[in-house]
Amino acid sequence: MTAVAPASPDCSAIVMRGITKRFPGVVALDGVSLEVKPGECHAICGENGAGKSTLMKILSGVDRPDAGTIEVHGSPVAFAGTGDAERAGVAIIHQELALVEDLPVAANVFLGRELRTRLGLLDDRRMEAECHRLLRSLECDIDPRARTGSLRIGDQQLVEIAKALALEASIVVMDEPTSALTEAESARLERTIAGLRARGTTIVYISHKMDEVFRLADRITVLRDGRHVATVHRSDTDQRQVTAWMVGRDLADGELAGGRTPGARVLEIRGLTLPWPDHPRGHRIADVSLDLHAGEIVGIAGLMGAGRTELLETIFGAAEPNWTGEIRLDGRPVRFAHPAEARAAGIALVAEDRKRLGLFADLDVAANVSLCALGDARRAGLLSRSREDALVAGPIRDTGVKAPGPRAAITGLSGGNQQKCIIGRWLLTRPRILLLDDPTRGIDVGAKAELHRLIDRLCRQGMAVLLTSSELPELLTLADRIIVLAEGRRTAEFSRAEATEQQIMEAATGYAPT
Numbered sequence: 239m240t241a242v243a244p245a246s247p248d249c250s251a252i253v254m255r256g257i258t259k260r261f262p263g264v265v266a267l268d269g270v271s272l273e274v275k276p277g278e279c280h281a282i283c284g285e286n287g288a289g290k291s292t293l294m295k296i297l298s299g300v301d302r303p304d305a306g307t308i309e310v311h312g313s314p315v316a317f318a319g320t321g322d323a324e325r326a327g328v329a330i331i332h333q334e335l336a337l338v339e340d341l342p343v344a345a346n347v348f349l350g351r352e353l354r355t356r357l358g359l360l361d362d363r364r365m366e367a368e369c370h371r372l373l374r375s376l377e378c379d380i381d382p383r384a385r386t387g388s389l390r391i392g393d394q395q396l397v398e399i400a401k402a403l404a405l406e407a408s409i410v411v412m413d414e415p416t417s418a419l420t421e422a423e424s425a426r427l428e429r430t431i432a433g434l435r436a437r438g439t440t441i442v443y444i445s446h447k448m449d450e451v452f453r454l455a456d457r458i459t460v461l462r463d464g465r466h467v468a469t470v471h472r473s474d475t476d477q478r479q480v481t482a483w484m485v486g487r488d489l490a491d492g493e494l495a496g497g498r499t500p501g502a503r504v505l506e507i508r509g510l511t512l513p514w515p516d517h518p519r520g521h522r523i524a525d526v527s528l529d530l531h532a533g534e535i536v537g538i539a540g541l542m543g544a545g546r547t548e549l550l551e552t553i554f555g556a557a558e559p560n561w562t563g564e565i566r567l568d569g570r571p572v573r574f575a576h577p578a579e580a581r582a583a584g585i586a587l588v589a590e591d592r593k594r595l596g597l598f599a600d601l602d603v604a605a606n607v608s609l610c611a612l613g614d615a616r617r618a619g620l621l622s623r624s625r626e627d628a629l630v631a632g633p634i635r636d637t638g639v640k641a642p643g644p645r646a647a648i649t650g651l652s653g654g655n656q657q658k659c660i661i662g663r664w665l666l667t668r669p670r671i672l673l674l675d676d677p678t679r680g681i682d683v684g685a686k687a688e689l690h691r692l693i694d695r696l697c698r699q700g701m702a703v704l705l706t707s708s709e710l711p712e713l714l715t716l717a718d719r720i721i722v723l724a725e726g727r728r729t730a731e732f733s734r735a736e737a738t739e740q741q742i743m744e745a746a747t748g749y750a751p752t
């Protein structure tokens with residue numbers, strides 16, 4: 239018996255040549271080539287819509303190219319589906335989570351490759367045990383039997399990662415794996431990546447977080463508008479150059495928050511507590527107080543599970559109604575039973591989970607953007623398409639959405655552009671208080687800088703903003719004050735001038751180095 243010869247060490251793990259992919263109205267990829275060495279961590283950078291996900295969907299058998307060739311470990315391949323790619327050792331962690339919400343976690347991890355008993359029955363016990371082991375290796379304690387849809391988006395992302403790990407693939411593609419993870423969880427993922435690399439696994443890594451790219455990648459490839467711009471060794475470049483390649487110009491990183499003067503107090507929160515009955519902690523939020531003024535941006539920092547999202551949802555009438563404490567709007571106590579009431583009172587919430595709380599896949603771009611401002615007029619058939627187009631033109635321009643037109647399918651937009659549509663939707667409601675839950679997750683550096691300027695401008699016009707972010711630099715750029723939550727409790731407040739990443743992390747983890 240002869241064993242299958244191992245790939246020769248100097249043969250590339252991946253060679254893609256001249257890959258072209260068209261969608262109606264867009265050339266997503268225009269003759270892109272990519273070569274990845276075995277055992278390498280290769281990052282792919284580019285603005286929203288540059289073609290990163292499309293290239294990786296082609297590599298992993300999700301989409302087929304219109305032209306071009308692919309070799310994996312030296313052999314030409316033409317994958318007809320993800321199953322083919324998996325058999326060739328290529329696994330992908332999708333940007334838009336592709337989990338079945340109604341199935342338990344373990345069933346998702348083994349979907350299509352279920353473990354069976356000798357009698358051919360589903361071996362739930364073994365799948366749960368194996369799933370538990372994989373999740374432990376990611377240092378998280380998600381219950382393999384939990385319904386996947388009941389998990390928060392960060393946990394779902396960890397399940398998606400576990401699913402790819404279960405394949406034990408020789409090539410793992412990670413499309414923005416940390417976009418819903420906190421710093422601590424991202425650090426765990428980085429340790430997992432180091433473990434994979436020690437075993438010789440090749441990694442292709444897509445991220446908009448430049449510091450992550452520069453920590454992890456051996457080489458970086460930049461795409462712009464569906465074309466290859468550059469491939470460089472990390473040590474031969476820097477963040478500024480990569481960013482300039484991405485956006486085609488140098489970005490000025492100006493001071494933003496300086497010189498804003500907060501006005502009257504619009505929101506006052508006192509002793510807010512949101513119980514968590516079946517959890518040892520007993521509360522999602524405990525005794526949180528804060529003030530928010532017109533023309534002010536207050537940042538909420540904290541790790542996943544710290545209660546940031548719950549805080550915003552409680553204010554917005556989108557959480558369990560059993561909270562105690564006081565929420566005052568312009569001095570008057572309020573208790574919204576439904577988000578529609580909060581909206582009528584001039585509050586908007588841009589949610590972190592665009593798939594579950596935000597996007598409507600059956601509606602086109604314009605309808606998704608006009609949804610809250612015009613939902614009723616639209617349903618009653620009172621709204622003409624051209625009026626709607628005119629209405630959404632402003633927010634689409636302000637947020638920098640790249641789409642073939644207002645009537646394009648929302649599902650055809652790249653992840654970051656979908657997120658911009660949701661922000662645009664809420665701007666259209668002209669809120670006085672804007673609650674932003676990790677608003678620039680998955681948005682490229684250029685668009686992020688533009689959104690930061692937009693939020694700053696709105697704030698200077700008197701809007702009050704409460705902002706969470708999974709990236710501390712974003713809070714430090716935008717917020718006048720930063721409030722830190724840990725396990726649902728408020729542990730610190732910093733003014734922007736005095737805050738440092740180190741101090742915030744210490745307050746968020748309750749860990750102070752001696």
Ligand SMILES: Nc1ncnc2c1ncn2[C@@H]1O[C@H](COP(=O)(O)OP(=O)(O)OP(=O)(O)O)[C@@H](O)[C@H]1O
Nearest residue numbers: 261266286287288289290291292650651652653654
């Ligand atoms: N299924 C589809 N139908 C129509 N157009 C699509 C489809 N998938 C992608 N596109 C288009 O192809 C282009 C590239 O999209 P892609 O998702 O690859 O971008 P990306 O670089 O991953 O961006 P992001 O950083 O926002 O995730 C975009 O213009 C997008 O609108």
Ligand SMILES: [Mg+2]
Nearest residue numbers: 290291333653
């Ligand atoms: Mg993408």
